[in-house]
Amino acid sequence: MRKTVGVLVIWCSIGCSSPTPPPSQPAAASAGPVMKPIVSVKELMRFDIDPASDFVFDAVQYDATLKGVHDIYPKTDEDWEKVKVGAVSLAENIYLLKVKRPWAPKGDVNNSTGPNPPELSPDQIQAKYDKDPVLWDAKIEALRNAALEVMDVADKRDGKALFEASADVDNACEMCHLEYWYPGDRAAVEEDARQKARIDPSARRPARKK
Amino acid sequence: MQLVIAVLLLHHSFAADFDITKPVALTGAVTKIEWSNPHVHIYIDVKGERWIVEMGSPNGLGRQGWTPKTMKAGDMITVAGSRAKDGSRMANAKTITLPNGRRMSAASQGNTS
Numbered sequence: 001m002r003k004t005v006g007v008l009v010i011w012c013s014i015g016c017s018s019p020t021p022p023p024s025q026p027a028a029a030s031a032g033p034v035m036k037p038i039v040s041v042k043e044l045m046r047f048d049i050d051p052a053s054d055f056v057f058d059a060v061q062y063d064a065t066l067k068g069v070h071d072i073y074p075k076t077d078e079d080w081e082k083v084k085v086g087a088v089s090l091a092e093n094i095y096l097l098k099v100k101r102p103w104a105p106k107g108d109v110n111n112s113t114g115p116n117p118p119e120l121s122p123d124q125i126q127a128k129y130d131k132d133p134v135l136w137d138a139k140i141e142a143l144r145n146a147a148l149e150v151m152d153v154a155d156k157r158d159g160k161a162l163f164e165a166s167a168d169v170d171n172a173c174e175m176c177h178l179e180y181w182y183p184g185d186r187a188a189v190e191e192d193a194r195q196k197a198r199i200d201p202s203a204r205r206p207a208r209k210k
Numbered sequence: 211m212q213l214v215i216a217v218l219l220l221h222h223s224f225a226a227d228f229d230i231t232k233p234v235a236l237t238g239a240v241t242k243i244e245w246s247n248p249h250v251h252i253y254i255d256v257k258g259e260r261w262i263v264e265m266g267s268p269n270g271l272g273r274q275g276w277t278p279k280t281m282k283a284g285d286m287i288t289v290a291g292s293r294a295k296d297g298s299r300m301a302n303a304k305t306i307t308l309p310n311g312r313r314m315s316a317a318s319q320g321n322t323s
Contacts, residue, residue, distance in 0.1 A: 118225030
């Protein structure tokens, strides 16, 4: 009898103590949902990412008119809420670019024709992606980080920091666009970045006669 | 007008919206300056016509020596740049000559001298 009780105790200690998963536990991350894209990259940028960025860009501005000068920055809770909406949308939705989808709608070749095409065609973008897919992810992470910075600024209600944070968002956008959208503009942008306070001297002194 | 607004709001390539083969030289009074990301815009009155002029980003302009107060409303300036492809009264500035004669780069991509 004592032996039977002992066996029951052992059986119960195994069977009764096994952890029960919490009912609200989500499925394992590795078995996440299959993401099925609806629109192309071009459309996602136009209808989702770009409008989200406007919540950030439009929130902070220096305006000068004949009537006076205005520093525009978020003041009310509602103003800051809009900034947060933009930042969260950017930070979360930019990951939708990790979901394989067409670069542009079917038949849309971008402005990639003509003697000096300003934009890469979808096929050219695909070739760049295939050559270095890690770079694509890095560009996505760069914008996500900039958006996280804006989220932090919004939480702190730091109007002064918002302008710089919005510039960081702009820079992250631009660095990706210069890689995958309009790399032809890169040389001019890099030249601009290299130079400091470039003032055309010919405007102030007459040209030398040869 | 709709396209002008779209160009103002969206990130875009220079060559997609402006035609470097259509140079413009505009002299007029500044009526408004919008110093914001991703592009700074100024509005100028050229003989009764309102033109919208796109410049580079605030940070890009800062590297060229600009501050938000380099220009002020009412200043007579001269813009050299490229006209919008759609023929609207919008231009991308290459340089801007200030009332004191200083000519400064407008830090616009694709239009850098």
